[in-house]
Amino acid sequence: MSAAQEAVPGRTASEVLGWSRALLDPALRAAVRGLPPETRRVAEYHFGWRDEQGRPAEGSGGKAIRPALTLLAARAVGGDPADALPAAVAVELAHNFSLLHDDVMDGDLTRRHQATAWSVFGVNAAILAGDALIALAYETLADGPVSREGLRALSRAVVDLVEGQSIDMAFERRTDVSLAECEAMAAGKTGALLGGACALGASCGGGDAAQVARLRAFGELLGLAFQVVDDLLGIWGDPAVTGKPVHSDLVNRKKSLPVVAALTSGTAAGAALAELYRGEGPLTGSGPARAAELIGLAGGRDWGEARAAELLDAALTELDAATPDPVAAADLHTLATLVTARDH
Template sequence: MRMPRRSARHILDDSYALAYPALRSAVEEFPEAIQHPVGVHFGWWDRAGNALRSNPGKSLRSALVILSCQALGGSIRQALPAALAVEMVHNASLLHDDIIDNDRLRRGRASLWSAMGVPAAILAGDALFFGSLHALTGAPHADRTVPVFLAAVQNLIEGEYVDTLMEKDTTATLDDALDMIAGKTAELLSCACTLGAILSGAEDERVQHLSRFGLLLGVAFQCTDDVLGIWGDPEATGKPARSDLRSRKLSVPIALALNENGPPAERLRALYRREAPPTEAESRVIADELERHGVRGAVVDLARENAGEALAALHSCDPDPVTSEELAELTKMILQRSS
């Protein structure tokens, strides 16, 4: 009997419910002292050890592993080790990224480094990186999944570093920005889909189609994220308004704007080149000016274009129809999200 298609929110909630017990068990295997900051990051408890009910994050990457496995005939049980691995490595990267970007908020609460210090956040991230690898090495098909996973993590690290090198770079092109986000964001979404497909036992050609689906979906995700980084509602994003502008990130909207001619681009270049970061008032003016000149709409269109290509790649792998519809629901959610 054909099962009904779930909504995107239902899919993510189910994925979190599936991955959560494995995540808690994995963290409980960490040395006792490091368990505490990791739990603070996940919002399981506060600094004093009091239990919390906090926003756990989207669980998007674990959902992609599970659905990719099911799309090609695999099971949830087969997918769970990889779902755990990608969720852990994603959170490890967030811990380190918050330090690099000096972000004091994460998921609407204090980021770990701002709550417990930089050493706690670095070491909690390290523990999650190594824990993610342990999750795969002890599972079936490690000979295929571990090399894919390690390559993706190396590309993620490179993408994060290139992101720091491109800050305040007023000469970077849109292609430079897209290459950077392919490593920084899209690589891990592609890895999630690839691991799920491998664990289903599908042939290589179908695995490659799902890998491409994840990569293009990741570009669409980051384009949407970059829009939220300038025009998002802080109540929804959990981050300060116009945070990407204040930190002078070379996001996709900024790369588009910097490569235009005219007074708006010149003013933006001048603000990015100067020693002091833009003030709150200046950031608001920049955001409004970019929107008036169509930059926001152009990045939204770019996200939609990549999402459309992603769905074409998904259909090429001849997926299970219901699971394909659910992956399309996640794609739609990525384009429409506000946080």
């Protein structure tokens, strides 16, 4: 076991995220207030700060794990997290750009226990608000002490995220997706931004090239583990906790990681799942529940849980290799464990 894995327990995950939120939220809100009125209205609703009528609200803005990783990566290389705050805001804006677009593409009706922005304001308004957030991300990043390498870290992460999402959508039209292809897609769709968040924070904190590379690898592996867990929750998560519809991924016949693991398992249950997935249009009635049962029988759930644990171990090995500040390492370890043990 690595030194990072043996780090003396420090703050709880709730305390770490609370610390990060206290730094992030005022700067994030200030950035969004700079948007023009129409896009600001949609963005503030999406973040849970206002309701559909524009009245103040107390909705959840999500866990904000990505900006927390940015701030902690800066501390891990001996820097001041405050120097990485513009980068952390930029990462959170980029993440929410992807969520606004993702909800449109998937047709999801709920996120974070409220109606999705597109279902309230319309598809066009949600897409344009997402476009505004990604532009604002780069504007915010430019306000901080970002290097050319830092700027490229975010840019490349967003490009890889978009490519991953594009491949994910293309999978819906295919019947022959391999598990390796699915992992590569998830590495882009989710792993790239977590890796970019860590690399950006390390760069802002003054880390050397080796530290930046190790922390990027830590984030990428953690991001892939995050997606595995997210896919498990998309099938078996409690809607009251996740804020998403039950079997949301299965309704759309998405080829998420546990689904592909089941489809390629060579089992009778996997073959039955393939037959169920072969139809057109959304799964309705008892179809999603039957799909979830078949995925479990074909070993998709067991594979996902084991793979998430394996990726967590690999991520923590990369963290240790970055020779991080011990306090920051403990907090990063805590967040990494949260990612693989979360229920929403």
